[in-house]
Amino acid sequence: MQNPVPLPKMVPFAFLSVVLIWSTTPLGIVWSSASVHPTMAVLLRMVLALVLGSLLLVIFQIRFPWTKAAKKLYGFSSIGIVGGMLLSYFAARYLASGTMSLIFGLSPLISGILAQKLLNEPKFGPTKLLALAMAFIGLGIVCSSKLSLNSDSWIGLLLVLAAVSLFSLSGVLIKTVKINIHPIASTVGALLFSTPLFTLAWLLFDGTLPVDTWQVKSIWAIIYLGVFGSLIGFIAYFYVLQNLKASTVALVTLITPVFAMTLGATLNGEVITDTLIIGALFVIGGLALYQFGEKLQSLLKTIRGRRHIKR
8 A cells, every 4th residue: 555654743733633624624514505505515625625636646646546446445435425425515504513513423333333234343342332322312412402492403413314324334335345545546536436426416406506696705615625624634534544543543533523513603603502512421421432431441450450469
């Protein structure tokens, strides 16, 4: 695999970049689709990312595989990009950005459930089952909070739940493909497969181009998401995966919902109720227990064993 040049000093910067980009992406989606139809907003974002990513392939002379395995990888990746992104853009009309980020934080849990079926991974033990229960209790609290605020919120909740499910399914299916590939090539391939589908979605759901109604904030949000959310964010994420432990990378899903909710309240005037905070604490607590609970139990057992030996 054509790995990036090892730059240990860049790892913290890449990790911070992923956290910031993933935290700001939901708000960017809300702003970009405020005056631009969701299908056009996401299409422009992907086209921009595809053009810039292709330029990087040429500039750095990165090999772009077109084998059967590579096409399979691109196809599986496009499931998460098209399904996850398109449904998220539609959901943004009904939900606050912070709520969207919080629900997307459930992706590790949903991925774990799907991996049991598709990858024959071991079933959840008591700790992970407890974590799953906590997270979905939190989700129920969040849902009850949103439904009480707006009668149309259930549409957004269903859309974003479908989006995170497709995103998680994509991640699990990607693991079934055995191929060595540069992360930039993988990103460009996924965008190459996804962009025609976004074009089709635009033709089916909108098909118009009312440029005169587009607000400047929406245009800048599209540019930001194209450059950072769809290109630099993916590259930084793959770079972090190559240089940090999976448990460390998992911290991203715990941090981003908090940042996203704070940004939404500060910059977009989104309402954060006490009920929403309680639900968020359950979700984030469940995610933390899922990621680190068994390891913490193992560590405690080791410490107790050593104390027992000393006695």
